[in-house]
Amino acid sequence: xxxxxxxxxxxxxxxxxxxxxxxxxxxxxxxxxxxxxxxxxxxxxxxxxxxxxxxxxxxxxxxxxxxxxxxxxxxxxxxxxxxxxxxxxxxxxxxxxxxxxxxxxxxxxxxxxxxxxxxxxxxxxxxxxxxxxxxxxxxxxxxxxxxxxxxxxxxxxxxxxxxxxxxxxxxxxxxxxxxxxxxxxxxxxxxxxxxxxxxxxxxxxxxxxxxxxxxxxxxxxxxxxxxxxxxxxxxxxxxxxxxxxxxxxxxxxxxxxxxxxxxxxxxxxxxxxxxxxxxxxxxxxxxxxxxxxxxxxxxxxxxxxxxxxxxxxxxxxxxxxxxxxxxxxxxxxxxxxxxxxxxxxxxxxxxxxxxxxxxxxxxxxxxxxxxxxxxxxxxxxxxxxxxxxxxxxxxxxxxxxxxxxxxxxxxxxxxxxxxxxxxxxxxxxxxxxxxxxxxxxxxxxxxx
Amino acid sequence: xxxxxxxxxxxxxxxxxxxxxxxxxxxxxxxxxxxxxxxxxxxxxxxxxxxxxxxxxxxxxxxxxxxxxxxxxxxxxxxxxxxxxxxxxxxxxxxxxxxxxxxxxxxxxxxxxxxxxxxxxxxxx
Numbered sequence: 001x002x003x004x005x006x007x008x009x010x011x012x013x014x015x016x017x018x019x020x021x022x023x024x025x026x027x028x029x030x031x032x033x034x035x036x037x038x039x040x041x042x043x044x045x046x047x048x049x050x051x052x053x054x055x056x057x058x059x060x061x062x063x064x065x066x067x068x069x070x071x072x073x074x075x076x077x078x079x080x081x082x083x084x085x086x087x088x089x090x091x092x093x094x095x096x097x098x099x100x101x102x103x104x105x106x107x108x109x110x111x112x113x114x115x116x117x118x119x120x121x122x123x124x125x126x127x128x129x130x131x132x133x134x135x136x137x138x139x140x141x142x143x144x145x146x147x148x149x150x151x152x153x154x155x156x157x158x159x160x161x162x163x164x165x166x167x168x169x170x171x172x173x174x175x176x177x178x179x180x181x182x183x184x185x186x187x188x189x190x191x192x193x194x195x196x197x198x199x200x201x202x203x204x205x206x207x208x209x210x211x212x213x214x215x216x217x218x219x220x221x222x223x224x225x226x227x228x229x230x231x232x233x234x235x236x237x238x239x240x241x242x243x244x245x246x247x248x249x250x251x252x253x254x255x256x257x258x259x260x261x262x263x264x265x266x267x268x269x270x271x272x273x274x275x276x277x278x279x280x281x282x283x284x285x286x287x288x289x290x291x292x293x294x295x296x297x298x299x300x301x302x303x304x305x306x307x308x309x310x311x312x313x314x315x316x317x318x319x320x321x322x323x324x325x326x327x328x329x330x331x332x333x334x335x336x337x338x339x340x341x342x343x344x345x346x347x348x349x350x351x352x353x354x355x356x357x358x359x360x361x362x363x364x365x366x367x368x369x370x371x372x373x374x375x376x377x378x379x380x381x382x383x384x385x386x387x388x389x390x391x392x393x394x395x396x397x398x399x400x401x402x403x404x405x406x407x408x409x410x411x412x413x414x415x416x417x418x419x420x421x422x423x424x425x426x427x428x429x430x431x432x433x434x435x436x437x438x439x440x441x442x443x444x445x446x447x448x
Numbered sequence: 449x450x451x452x453x454x455x456x457x458x459x460x461x462x463x464x465x466x467x468x469x470x471x472x473x474x475x476x477x478x479x480x481x482x483x484x485x486x487x488x489x490x491x492x493x494x495x496x497x498x499x500x501x502x503x504x505x506x507x508x509x510x511x512x513x514x515x516x517x518x519x520x521x522x523x524x525x526x527x528x529x530x531x532x533x534x535x536x537x538x539x540x541x542x543x544x545x546x547x548x549x550x551x552x553x554x555x556x557x558x559x560x561x562x563x564x565x566x567x568x569x570x571x572x573x
Contacts, residue, residue: 003568006568043492044488044489044492045488045489045490045491045492045493046492047452047456047493047496063486064486064488064489066452066489066493066537068453068456072565074561074563077561078559078561081559081560081561086449086450086453087561088449088453088561088562088563088564089561089562089563089564089565090563090564090565091564091565091566094460094566095460096457096458096459096460096555096564097456097457097458098456098457098458098466098469098498099466101456101496102456103496
C-alpha cells in the first residue's frame with residue numbers, strides 16, 4: 001500500500017507541482033497571518049524549518065530567525081532560491097536533518113498531500129524528530145468543512161487548468177483586467193503562456209505592482225494573474241478567490257486508507273465498468289471548471305461517486321448532455337427545472353458565469369452546481385485522452401489539466417492524529433483559519 | 449548552501465542513523481555572499497552549532513581563522529561574532545557534494561541547493 005500511495009502522490013502531487021512550477025514563479029499565494037504571527041513570535045536566533053516551503057513565502061517573514069526551506073519539488077525550490085532564500089530539496093518522510101536541530105517547524109498545506117494516514121503520521125513524526133524539546137510545530141491542512149462549499153469526500157483530486165487561466169484573463173467583461181500599463185494585451189483566448197504573461201501586466205492597476213513587475217521578464221502567468229486576482233477578493237481560502245469562485249471543481253480520489261479501501265472494493269464490485277486500479281484511481285465529475293487554487297482549492301458539491309469507474313470527461317458537448325440529463329440522484333437538492341437554461345450559459349458564456357453569481361448566492365447558479373454534481377458519473381466519457389482542449393468551447397477541459405491529490409481533514413482529525421499517534425508532541429492549540437485546520441504542538445521534554 | 453545549513457544536515461540512508469552526521473562536504477564552487485551582521489542573532493546561534501561538524505566543513509573549504517570553539521564571553525566579543533557570522537552565513541557552496549560518511553552516498557549541491565532525495569530503495573522503512 002505504501003508503494004501505491006507513493007505512486008498516487010507522484011502522479012497527483014509531485015509531478016503536478018513540478019509541471020506547474022513555472023506558473024508559480026511570481027506567485028505569492030496567501031501568507032496566512034497566523035503563520036506569520038507564529039514565525040514572528042519565535043525567539044530571535046531561532047532555527048526554523050519550513051517543510052514544504054514551495055516558493056518560500058514564509059522564509060523571510062522574520063529576519064531575526066534563520067529559516068531553512070525544504071520542498072520535494074525542485075522547480076519550486078529553485079524559485080525560492082532565486083528570491084534569495086536558503087532552501088533544499090528533500091522528502092518530508094525522510095528529513096535529512098539531525099535530531100533536535102530546529103527550534104520550530106512549520107508545515108503549511110503539506111501533509112494533506114499524503115495519501116495514507118500512515119504517511120501523514122510519518123511526516124509529522126519526522127518533523128517532531130528534528131525539533132528540540134520544547135520546540136513548536138505548526139501544521140496547516142485543508143479542511144473538509146468549508147463555509148461556502150462542501151467536500152463530500154476526504155480524498156479528492158483538484159484540477160488545475162492553465163488554459164482556463166488565460167481565458168479568464170482575456171475576458172473583456174471582467175473588471176480590472178484591462179488596466180493599461182504595459183504593452184496592451186490583444187487577448188487571444190488562449191494558450192501560449194506568453195500571452196497570459198503579457199495579460200497579467202494589465203493587472204497592475206489595483207494589484208500589487210511590485211509583483212507584476214517581476215513578471216515582465218518571465219513567461220509566466222497563469223500563476224501570476226492568479227495571485228494578482230486573488231488580491232482583490234479575499235475569501236475563506238484566500239487564494240485565487242475571484243478566480244477560484246469560477247473554478248471550483250474537485251473530483252473524488254480513491255482513498256488508500258485501509259478502511260475506506262474495503263468499502264470501495266465492495267461498491268466497485270457491484271458496477272460493470274471496473275478496471276484496474278492503476279488506471280482508475282480517479283472518479284470524475286463532469287465539470288467545465290477547474291480550481292486554480294494553488295494552495296487551497298475551492299470546491300463545490302458533487303454527488304456521491306462510484307470510484308474506479310470513470311475517467312476524464314471528454315468534451316464540452318458531453319458536458320452539455322449531462323446537464324440535460326434528468327437528475328437521477330438522491331443527492332440532488334436543487335430544483336430540477338430549468339435544465340434547458342444551463343446549456344446556453346454553458347457554451348460560450350460559461351466562463352462568464354461570474355464569480356459573483358456563485359458567491360453571492362445567485363440561486364440559479366447554485367442550483368446549477370448542484371445539478372452538475374448530481375449527474376450520474378456513468379455519463380462520463382471514458383478514456384483519459386478524450387480530454388481535448390481548445391476547440392471544445394472556452395471551457396473545454398484542457399488536456400493539460402493537472403489533478404492534485406488532497407486528503408481534506410475533518411474537524412478534530414488532525415488533533416486526533418497527533419494525540420493518538422505522535423506521543424512526542426503535545427497539542428497546544430488548534431483552530432480553523434480560512435478553511436484550514438491548524439494546530440500548534442510542542443515537542444515534549446522527556447523522551448524521543 | 450550555507451555552513452549553518454550544512455551543520456543541520458544528516459544522511460537518512462537506510463540503516464545509517466546518527467552515523468550519518470555530519471555529511472562530508474566537497475565544493476567545486478563557493479561564493480561569499482555578504483549578509484548584514486546582527487550580533488545578537490549570531491550570539492544566539494552559537495549554542496546550537498555542532499562545532500566539530502562546522503570545523504570539518506570549514507576546513508574542507510579552506511576557510512581561515514575559524515575559532516576552534518566558542519570562547520568565554522563570546523556573546524560580547526564582536527570579533528568572534530563577526531568571524532562566526534562570516535563562516536555560518538556568508539560562505540555559500542554553490543556547487544559540490546555532500547557525502548554520507550557511513551554509506552558513501554553522494555548528494556549533489558547545484559546552484560546552491562542541496563538535493564537530499566533518496567530513491568525508494570534507499571530510504572529507511
